Amino acid sequence: MKQSTLEAKPKVITLPSDQEASGRTLGEEEIALVADAIRSGTLTSTKGKYVKKLEDEFAALYGVKHCHAAASGSAALHCAIAAINPEPGDEIITTSITDMGALTPMVYQGAIPVFADVDPKTYNVTAETIAERISDRTKAIMVTHLFGNPCDMDPIMDLARKHGIKVIEDCAQAFLTEYKGRKVGAIGDIGCFSMQQGKHITTGEGGLVISNDDELARHVYLFVNKAWGYGDPKPDHYFAALNYRLTELQGAVAVAQLAKLEGVVDSRSTRAEELTRQLIGLPGIETPEILPGCTHTYWKYCVNVDPSVIEGGTVALGAFIRERGIACAPRYIQKPAYCCQVFSEQVTFGDSRWPFTLARPEAVDYSDENFQGTLQALAHVLVLPWNEKYESHHVDFIAEAIRDGVEQLAK
Numbered sequence: 001m002k003q004s005t006l007e008a009k010p011k012v013i014t015l016p017s018d019q020e021a022s023g024r025t026l027g028e029e030e031i032a033l034v035a036d037a038i039r040s041g042t043l044t045s046t047k048g049k050y051v052k053k054l055e056d057e058f059a060a061l062y063g064v065k066h067c068h069a070a071a072s073g074s075a076a077l078h079c080a081i082a083a084i085n086p087e088p089g090d091e092i093i094t095t096s097i098t099d100m101g102a103l104t105p106m107v108y109q110g111a112i113p114v115f116a117d118v119d120p121k122t123y124n125v126t127a128e129t130i131a132e133r134i135s136d137r138t139k140a141i142m143v144t145h146l147f148g149n150p151c152d153m154d155p156i157m158d159l160a161r162k163h164g165i166k167v168i169e170d171c172a173q174a175f176l177t178e179y180k181g182r183k184v185g186a187i188g189d190i191g192c193f194s195m196q197q198g199k200h201i202t203t204g205e206g207g208l209v210i211s212n213d214d215e216l217a218r219h220v221y222l223f224v225n226k227a228w229g230y231g232d233p234k235p236d237h238y239f240a241a242l243n244y245r246l247t248e249l250q251g252a253v254a255v256a257q258l259a260k261l262e263g264v265v266d267s268r269s270t271r272a273e274e275l276t277r278q279l280i281g282l283p284g285i286e287t288p289e290i291l292p293g294c295t296h297t298y299w300k301y302c303v304n305v306d307p308s309v310i311e312g313g314t315v316a317l318g319a320f321i322r323e324r325g326i327a328c329a330p331r332y333i334q335k336p337a338y339c340c341q342v343f344s345e346q347v348t349f350g351d352s353r354w355p356f357t358l359a360r361p362e363a364v365d366y367s368d369e370n371f372q373g374t375l376q377a378l379a380h381v382l383v384l385p386w387n388e389k390y391e392s393h394h395v396d397f398i399a400e401a402i403r404d405g406v407e408q409l410a411k
């Protein structure tokens, strides 16, 4: 361990936070539209104008035929899985590092989540890791563009097309992320987004589903609306579905937020590039790895910490910068998704364990040797909070804390 060269105590500043006004773009525009929604007296999206406007504008932004809003990112993903319409016991290949909101909807639709390993450098699934898990029961692939960094979609789409399976993109962390000139979410068959408090834009809770496929989009629409065929000559409740509608209050906020999205992404990316420039070359630290021709939209900024260089690795460096007031997350979700009780003990409906009773043993084999990339990724990742309200002096503050931590902890 080296001695710190700092004489004075470093000054601590408070970073903008996405949990309150300091780190959100909510303002007079949202207030004006919410007030208008309230004055209209129509708060349901079945009759109001704001959710419709949101859906039209989001579809236009993504250049897709259809967009349907839903009550949360988890609801959006549930709609996507319902639209794929798996038979009980069908498998959906997904990632071992993601939000639970992407996974439990599979169980509700009777499908088996089959976890693929990730690339330890990008934290994303790849065509290679997905290919290892394909079986004759595979119905779909759900990729997560983790932290706003795109998966390598061309080989994934080739693999899916070769096997005749659908691709759902979880873009909850990846608004406006681009893969070789195309926006993620519009590359696979269905794209899903979240407007939860901590995402790029927010309505507190909320979600969006996009697709170019008329049939899938129709199924999504019905799944949001208790499968009631509004406007049909002989409407009925066609199948089992929930009420997953967004309210007009949220729709009004979302319309105002959407107008700010590009600015949010620009600001996050500009500041992230500043941090990268300051961290490059630090021993034991790797900055985000982005595929050529792609953009990262930085829901979070992750550094990869090499424990053979940094004493105590990500946990020690995380503790050091947290002392300086930077609320970081060493190891991100702490354990792979398949280690959560819902999967490890198959806790579902009553004591039935359904649908896992239908699973092939290999589909639910969570042995460490299948997940070397995942275990390495979680052991090394340090997730930094990131925000559109950061200014250069915030970035300098974070960079200084990391530099000082590395200096203290480098072996």
Ligand SMILES: *Cc1c(COP(=O)(O)O)cnc(C)c1O
Pocket: 072, 073, 074, 075, 098, 099, 100, 101, 102, 144, 170, 172, 173, 194, 195, 196, 205, 206, 207
């Ligand atoms: C936030 C998130 C979700 C779930 O979205 P909610 O709006 O919280 O339900 C799903 N997947 C990923 C990758 C997320 O980050």
